[in-house]
Amino acid sequence: MSMAYSLFLPLMSSRSVHELLPSVLVAGLLLCPAALVHGSESPGDESARLAIKVDQVGYPLNGPKVALVSSPATTFEVRRSSDNQVVFHGKLGTAVFDPNTGDQVRAADFSALRRTGSFYLEVPGVGRSWNFTVGKNVFQHTYYMAMRAFYGQRCGTAVDMGPEFPGYSHAICHQHGEFHPSSGASGPRDNIGGWHDAGDYGRYMVNSGISTGTLLWAWEIYGRKLRNISLRIPESGNGTPDILNEARWNLEWMLKMQDDDGGAWHKQASEHFSGFVAPEDDKLPSEVIGTGAAPYKSTCATADLAAVGAIAARVYKPYDAKFAAQALDAARRAWAWTEKNPDVTFRNPAGVSTGEYGDASCKDERLWAAAELWRTTGEAVYNDFFLKNYAEFLPSLDSPPAENWNAMGQMALRTYVLSTRKGADANAVAAIRERILAAARAIVERTRANSYLTSMQAKDYVWGSNGVAADYGAGLLIANVIQPDPSFVDAARDNLHYLLGRNTFSLSWVTQVGEHPFQHPHHRPSGDGKQPGPWPGLLSGGPNAARQDALLAAMPRDLPPAKLYADQLASYASNEICINWQASLVFLLAGEL
Numbered sequence: 094m095s096m097a098y099s100l101f102l103p104l105m106s107s108r109s110v111h112e113l114l115p116s117v118l119v120a121g122l123l124l125c126p127a128a129l130v131h132g133s134e135s136p137g138d139e140s141a142r143l144a145i146k147v148d149q150v151g152y153p154l155n156g157p158k159v160a161l162v163s164s165p166a167t168t169f170e171v172r173r174s175s176d177n178q179v180v181f182h183g184k185l186g187t188a189v190f191d192p193n194t195g196d197q198v199r200a201a202d203f204s205a206l207r208r209t210g211s212f213y214l215e216v217p218g219v220g221r222s223w224n225f226t227v228g229k230n231v232f233q234h235t236y237y238m239a240m241r242a243f244y245g246q247r248c249g250t251a252v253d254m255g256p257e258f259p260g261y262s263h264a265i266c267h268q269h270g271e272f273h274p275s276s277g278a279s280g281p282r283d284n285i286g287g288w289h290d291a292g293d294y295g296r297y298m299v300n301s302g303i304s305t306g307t308l309l310w311a312w313e314i315y316g317r318k319l320r321n322i323s324l325r326i327p328e329s330g331n332g333t334p335d336i337l338n339e340a341r342w343n344l345e346w347m348l349k350m351q352d353d354d355g356g357a358w359h360k361q362a363s364e365h366f367s368g369f370v371a372p373e374d375d376k377l378p379s380e381v382i383g384t385g386a387a388p389y390k391s392t393c394a395t396a397d398l399a400a401v402g403a404i405a406a407r408v409y410k411p412y413d414a415k416f417a418a419q420a421l422d423a424a425r426r427a428w429a430w431t432e433k434n435p436d437v438t439f440r441n442p443a444g445v446s447t448g449e450y451g452d453a454s455c456k457d458e459r460l461w462a463a464a465e466l467w468r469t470t471g472e473a474v475y476n477d478f479f480l481k482n483y484a485e486f487l488p489s490l491d492s493p494p495a496e497n498w499n500a501m502g503q504m505a506l507r508t509y510v511l512s513t514r515k516g517a518d519a520n521a522v523a524a525i526r527e528r529i530l531a532a533a534r535a536i537v538e539r540t541r542a543n544s545y546l547t548s549m550q551a552k553d554y555v556w557g558s559n560g561v562a563a564d565y566g567a568g569l570l571i572a573n574v575i576q577p578d579p580s581f582v583d584a585a586r587d588n589l590h591y592l593l594g595r596n597t598f599s600l601s602w603v604t605q606v607g608e609h610p611f612q613h614p615h616h617r618p619s620g621d622g623k624q625p626g627p628w629p630g631l632l633s634g635g636p637n638a639a640r641q642d643a644l645l646a647a648m649p650r651d652l653p654p655a656k657l658y659a660d661q662l663a664s665y666a667s668n669e670i671c672i673n674w675q676a677s678l679v680f681l682l683a684g685e686l
């Protein structure tokens with residue numbers, strides 16, 4: 094659950110992990126992924142693959158194609174995987190020091206290669222790389238994997254990833270819930286549904302808000318490309334595109350978290366984290382948890398419900414007008430509640446230690462709600478609120494926040510500009526556009542100057558840094574919607590390349606994607622001992638220089654920020670999965686299809 098652990102719960106989280114750690118970790122140490130895949134090869138083969146960093150998924154046929162080499166060498170070849178034929182050869186760039194990793198990096202630019210197929214790099218004196226593809230629609234399968242991973246996170250139902258991933262299934266889970274005393278109510282409240290948030294089984298409105306909103310935006314912007322991609326989920330073929338079918342699973346749960354007065358409870362989770370058990374084996378009571386005092390619901394959760402409900406009203410209208418109307422009604426009632434209760438923040442009540450998703454200010458969430466409601470309805474009340482409050486959030490457009498779930502100013506400003514509503518304030522639109530485009534141009538320059546060709550700065554290696562990389566990409570893609578510019582799309586894709594293997598670890602940070610993906614997510618269904626490996630399609634949190642778990646804390650003091658990562662189940666601060674990072678990855682992939 095991202096930063097919620099780091100700020101308030103490090104001991105609780107690590108304790109729950111350690112209960113069943115020994116056997117899992119021993120297995121992880123003895124059977125590293127490379128040993129499983131290439132057990133018959135020499136250590137030199139392995140070190141070459143780690144030194145030659147490629148996007149293990151691939152490169153679009155007509156775009157830039159760059160690999161990076163961190164061992165001394167001068168030339169490289171691109172060879173066809175099927176018969177080792179050389180299809181391209183070139184000189185490596187000069188070595189450049191990268192302070193974020195401590196690596197000396199040389200670029201292997203094979204952009205001029207215009208052949209489709211499966212290839213690898215051969216670097217004389219170093220060895221060969223992992224395989225990758227050059228072609229059209231090269232990221233479509235990765236989009237499928239990343240979006241389908243949300244199905245794997247479904248709560249309140251049995252899940253089976255099917256014959257493609259045999260053994261990845263769980264029985265129906267969390268079928269009963271109840272009001273916690275902090276909610277101001279009592280008795281049963283099942284609220285079945287939603288997505289398990291992260292490595293744990295909690296469901297949290299605030300993180301659901303940004304995650305679901307991001308997926309619905311992906312549909313609004315890239316729906317033409319996504320419309321016909323089946324996710325092989327139970328609803329497939331029902332006439333609604335699958336990305337919307339999957340998002341609705343979580344939306345339905347969010348709607349159930351709204352009280353009769355319009356406010357939304359903050360979260361539904363057990364009081365403390367379960368052990369590393371399968372979802373159906375988590376028998377801790379699932380509690381609807383509130384603020385502990387009137388009005389019991391929180392403003393951030395309620396405003397996020399208003400925002401997402403407003404988007405849903407636009408998006409689902411062609412497919413299910415009744416559901417769209419229900420979502421809009423919920424959004425309006427949620428907004429009205431926040432007008433009466435503009436600043437009810439949330440902290441975990443006494444005795445509750447699951448993810449907090451606390452936030453000192455809900456003003457940005459309200460701005461997002463107003464902007465989405467304006468975009469959907471065109472009603473002046475929402476526009477007026479937006480125009481009174483937007484200016485203070487303009488600086489938020491310059492860079493992704495470290496915790497994107499608590500900083501909704503960017504989405505508020507972006508949706509105002511993406512809207513085509515008449516009556517929008519021209520000065521506000523111009524100011525936001527200018528700021529978005531200036532930020533994008535600066536990020537492109539920085540990305541080109543970075544030895545690893547990422548937009549990441551030293552300060553970005555925080556809890557969930559891979560989500561920050563994905564958010565840089567998403568921001569560049571939105572800039573490209575506002576003013577098309579191929580350099581924005583290329584720089585966005587550079588961040589995708591980073592996540593898919595062109596990084597210091599030569600590691601794909603998406604499970605079961607690429608030849609060398611990470612293996613040990615902090616994710617209870619992957620760590621319960623019942624599956625052959627990690628559940629597919631999940632994005633790791635990534636390097637975290639704040640070292641908020643024992644494994645990171647024990648690493649050498651002088652290790653550069655981008656190196657502070659452990660592919661181990663116990664490293665919840667660098668290797669957990671989370672739906673908000675996952676949604677950012679899906680958006681980035683959708684934009685690069």
Ligand SMILES: [Zn+2]
Pocket residue numbers: 247248249266267289294372
């Ligand atoms: Zn569940």
